[in-house]
Amino acid sequence: xxxxxxxxxxxxxxxxxxxxxxxxxxxxxxxxxxxxxxxxxxxxxxxxxxxxxxxxxxxxxxxxxxxxxxxxxxxxxxxxxxxxxxxxxxxxxxxxxxxxxxxxxxxxxxxxxxxxxxxxxxxx
Amino acid sequence: xxxxxxxxxxxxxxxxxxxxxxxxxxxxxxxxxxxxxxxxxxxxxxxxxxxxxxxxxxxxxxxxxxxxxxxxxxxxxxxxxxxxxxxxxxxxxxxxxxxxxxxxxxxxxxxxxxxxxxxxxxxx
Numbered sequence: 001x002x003x004x005x006x007x008x009x010x011x012x013x014x015x016x017x018x019x020x021x022x023x024x025x026x027x028x029x030x031x032x033x034x035x036x037x038x039x040x041x042x043x044x045x046x047x048x049x050x051x052x053x054x055x056x057x058x059x060x061x062x063x064x065x066x067x068x069x070x071x072x073x074x075x076x077x078x079x080x081x082x083x084x085x086x087x088x089x090x091x092x093x094x095x096x097x098x099x100x101x102x103x104x105x106x107x108x109x110x111x112x113x114x115x116x117x118x119x120x121x122x123x124x
Numbered sequence: 125x126x127x128x129x130x131x132x133x134x135x136x137x138x139x140x141x142x143x144x145x146x147x148x149x150x151x152x153x154x155x156x157x158x159x160x161x162x163x164x165x166x167x168x169x170x171x172x173x174x175x176x177x178x179x180x181x182x183x184x185x186x187x188x189x190x191x192x193x194x195x196x197x198x199x200x201x202x203x204x205x206x207x208x209x210x211x212x213x214x215x216x217x218x219x220x221x222x223x224x225x226x227x228x229x230x231x232x233x234x235x236x237x238x239x240x241x242x243x244x245x246x247x248x
Contacts, residue, residue: 005233018142020153027151029144032207044231076236078226079219083156085227095203102202103209107168109129112200 010082011037016052019084021062021094023101024073030094031102033062035084040075047072049086066122068092093117134206135161140176143208145186145218147225148197154218155226157186159208164199171196173210190246192216217241 011017016034023030035043036052039059043050049062049070063069070088077084093116095102104113135141140158147154157175159167163183166174173186173194187193194212201208217240219226228237 007229007231007233009231018156020144020156022153029146029153029209032142032144032202075231076227077229077231078156079221079223079228080226083226084231085153097203099203102204102207103200104203105131105201107131107133107199107201107208109131 007077007081009037009040009077009084010080012082016054017082017084019051019086021049021070021086021088021090023090024087025089028101029103030070030088030090030100040084043072043086044075049088062094063091066092066096068094068117068122070094096123098122131201131205133161133164133201133208134204136206140178141206141208143175143210145173145194145210145212145214147214148211149213152225153227154194154212154214154224164208167196167210168199173212186218187215190216190220192218192241192246194218220247222246 016036019035020032021030033051039050039052049072053060068091070090072086072088074087093100098115098117098119099113100116140160143159144156145154160176163174163176173196177184192215194214196210196212198211217224222239222241222243223237224240
């Protein structure tokens with residue numbers, strides 16, 4: 001694509017946009033986190049998903065601690081250009097609880113997710 | 125499920141959580157919008173997706189204008205209970221641009237989405 005066709009992301013007043021990570025193969029929605037301009041730049045440069053932690057106030061690479069990185073196959077932008085969609089190949093699992101997806105519960109508390117690792121063994 | 129098992133959603137300081145709408149059949153991520161406690165309650169009561177518009181500062185039912193409603197089959201909550209996932213049956217299309225999904229563009233500006241209606245005919 002011509003560089004002039006690139007979509008200008010609207011990071012808003014807070015300088016962050018939500019990004020949905022979706023498993024590129026299964027289509028499962030894995031997680032939602034926030035992205036700063038620098039996190040998006042690092043994601044595009046490295047091909048590995050980066051986000052911005054609002055609680056720790058820092059850029060982070062998904063999987064930096066656990067090793068469960070996300071290989072980003074495509075970045076999409078929504079109609080208002082204020083939300084991103086990362087299509088990823090997720091190593092092992094995305095959730096710190098050990099589930100494949102962070103959306104492992106219904107709102108009624110039923111566990112519908114797949115447990116793929118033991119968090120105590122990974123985050124020691 | 126026993127009512128005591130219900131997950132308590134963390135609506136945070138702003139009283140809103142992001143909600144991802146995913147096509148329950150195709151798995152496509154359709155859109156992201158924000159949900160207030162009242163919007164969630166209306167969604168669960170009616171089985172139709174409701175959101176809260178930050179720009180218009182009001183509760184809205186998806187498809188109230190276009191007729192393109194979302195029938196919610198399941199509501200999921202993420203590990204931190206501060207993001208929702210609506211699994212929906214989407215009538216026609218979710219995007220005001222006429223696309224099936226709001227994520228119809230890559231960040232490089234390539235259109236990878238499916239156009240399913242003429243917005244000028246729907247929003248006259």
